[in-house]
């Protein structure tokens with residue numbers, strides 16, 4: 144049996160009462176039966192408070208290890224003033240080399256735009272970190288109107304096709320880049 148790849152779901156918001164929990168929980172439920180990926184979570188709240196971080200290591204080391212062990216990422220981000228949240232940038236900037244030569248997909252949410260302006264800015268940031276950002280993603284305009292009080296989508300079937308498409312392409316990139324990193328370590332290709 145092929146070994147599973149590790150997929151890190153990154154929470155974009157650290158706000159108290161954040162809607163991010165609803166969107167990320169939906170995503171994690173959808174992906175929990177995956178035969179391709181084992182899921183892990185990277186949450187800026189944990190980074191800031193050390194909650195859930197093993198006592199023996201500091202938050203920066205924890206973050207370094209979480210990114211290093213992942214083969215692919217999905218960033219679940221809201222839009223704040225046409226950009227991405229500061230907490231997400233702090234988290235991204237806390238690590239450098241472990242991001243290299245890995246794929247990043249986006250699930251965004253917000254008002255009319257569904258967070259796509261935040262995603263377009265994140266593409267610039269992730270380019271600097273030598274990642275591959277996926278064209279295909281999920282956006283939730285007026286996100287709060289799409290989920291019921293229990294966190295379930297009113298129309299779950301509408302999202303399945305775009306989610307499967309994004310996951311198929313994320314799988315392709317994750318497998319391809321993992322194999323390429325193994326064949327030729329990325330830090331050895333240029334001085």
Ligand SMILES: Cc1cc2nc3c(=O)[nH]c(=O)nc-3n(C[C@H](O)[C@H](O)[C@H](O)COP(=O)(O)O)c2cc1C
Nearest residue numbers: 156158161162163221222223224225253254255256
């Ligand atoms: C500081 C702030 C700025 C916001 N700016 C935007 C915006 O520019 N565009 C948008 O669509 N929604 C905007 N919103 C609405 C958020 O996308 C929405 O409240 C979302 O639920 C925030 O995510 P969170 O609850 O997980 O933190 C903003 C919300 C906050 C708190």
